[in-house]
Amino acid sequence: MSFRDYLLFMAAALDSELADRDRRLGVAGDEIISAMKELRTAADLLVRHAEAIAKQYDRNAFMPQNFQILAAHLGQSGAAMGAVSSNYLIIAEELNRCVERFGRSAREVHATIHEGVFLAAVARVQREMADFFRAEGGAGGVADARRAENIALLDRQRSDYGERAGRGLEAIARAAEGFRHDCAAMTRLSAGLEITRLIAKVENARLPAADTALNGLIDELGAFQQAVAAELRRIELQNGQISAGSATLARRLA
Helix, strand or coil, rough: CCCCHHHHHHHHHHHHHHHHHHHHHHHCHHHHHHHHHHHHHHHHHHHHHHHHHHHHHHHHHEEEEEEEEHHHCCHHHHHHHHHHHHHHHHHHHHHHHHHHHHHHHHHHHHHHHHHHHHHHHHHHHHHHHHHHHHHHCCCCCCCHHHHHHHHHHHHHHHHHHHHHHHHHHHHHHHHHHHHHHHHHHHHHHHHHHHHHHHHHHHHHCCCCCCCHHHHHHHEEEEEEEEHHHHHHHHHHHHHHHHHHHHHHHHHCCC
């Protein structure tokens, strides 16, 4: 069902069950859970955009080697193009390392948010159960003692889950700040790719006869750079939503 692991499935299933229950009972949903779900949507998109950049890199993994092969065929006149291909390789490899690191962090944040949805949903059920037990009439004796023990257990676990959700939000806020720096680094590298493409275009124009295959590679590099830049803009948007959303939720849970 496209879930990465069972924890993600549990969070989605419990959330779905509670939403259906609220609809049937005609009651409003939990505001904390709703806010968590908005964070989850932003995190889903964040991971998707990071994966899209990784796929773009995989599709163009052999582009530097193709540049070098064409430069070698051009002989002495292709020396400058060989330098361009080496520069491209350095930038592309650094970009790939950034993307891999970013992807790992994005998946961790994604899992933390899903866990937060699960914890908030369970805490809601526990709160309702404890309130029901408190309102329930008792006959005294052992039954009341057990009821009081159950209420205390539910209250402690609900409090623990709330604290865990709060710590998760703090971790998400720190990760969002790290994402901002990663985005800036990847944007600089993406700009470096565009400069490399322009240099390659200039060098190709200086050749006695512009190489058609080289022109094709330069166009491919342009398409790669534009695709990466577009995904980075989307990542910055989702990261902004995660940063703002986690800060708002943290204040509510405080």
